[in-house]
Amino acid sequence: MRVAFLGLGRMGALLAGHVRDAGHDVTVWNRHRRELDGARVADSVGEAVDGAEVVVTMLFDPDSVRAVAGELLEHAADGAVWVDVTTVGPAASRELGERAVAAGVRFVDAPVLGSTPLAEPGELTTVVGGADEDVERVRPLLGTWCADGKVVHVGPVGSGSAMKLVVNQSLGAVAAGLGEALGLADHLDLPRDAVLDVLSAGAYGWTLGQKRPMLESGDFSAATFSLSGLAKDLGLVVDAAGDHPVPLTREVRARTQDAVDEGHGDEDYAVVIARIAAGRD
Structure with a gap:
């Protein structure tokens, strides 16, 4: 062909x-x-x-x-x-x-x-x-x-693109939730290694299986999916939702865009997990 x-x-x-x-x-x-x-x-x-x-x-x-x-x-x-x-x-x-x-x-x-x-x-x-x-x-x-x-x-045409937005909405939501969980664990003086071990056995397991080395090292330069790409996709989710309420997505999209604007766009999207964990807006 x-x-x-x-x-x-x-x-x-x-x-x-x-x-x-x-x-x-x-x-x-x-x-x-x-x-x-x-x-x-x-x-x-x-x-x-x-x-x-x-x-x-x-x-x-x-x-x-x-x-x-x-x-x-x-x-x-x-x-x-x-x-x-x-x-x-x-x-x-x-x-x-x-x-x-x-x-x-x-x-x-x-x-x-x-x-x-x-x-x-x-x-x-x-x-x-x-x-x-x-x-x-x-x-x-x-x-x-x-x-x-x-x-x-x-x-029909458009269905594949719609499904992709549903998937990437969940990617952003999980990233934000994991960042908040890690931030809460730090506030409660829990050891980070133990927290990561326990969270890996639960709902955040897939994400930690992919991103734990970056979160432990603080180095997000070896991007497999860039933060700018996630911010763009979450913007598409908001646009596609129209009047349908997606308040969580709007908040995560704002957080990712802020990080892009601060120069993190080429880094892996896991950088937003670390930023939320550290309490950064």
């Missing part, structure tokens, strides 16, 4: 590598030119997309996808499938899907659950929105970066 892959950040490069390793004919493009062994490198979006059967976008936010959408759709072949893996929210996915259909291109939203530790071995989960026939057409491609059985068709 001829595949154009747009976006070679930390996650994009890993996903594109899995597509290449599965034997597909891959052309890549990145806003700042980057290469991928075994793939052609295009100098423009149009050059990358020309002749592709499937176009994958793995960018940062809705505006970054909109920025390439015009050129992508201008050059995409009739009947090609555009798979957007970017976390953009359901409204943006539906908007992009409508633009794609008007240009004769099929559209699937397929954000991934998990970060680089799962992306490297190809053990992610992908939540997918789109028409049945379009999802089945690209399922083998999505499977190149997923664990067996972890390509989950949720519903």
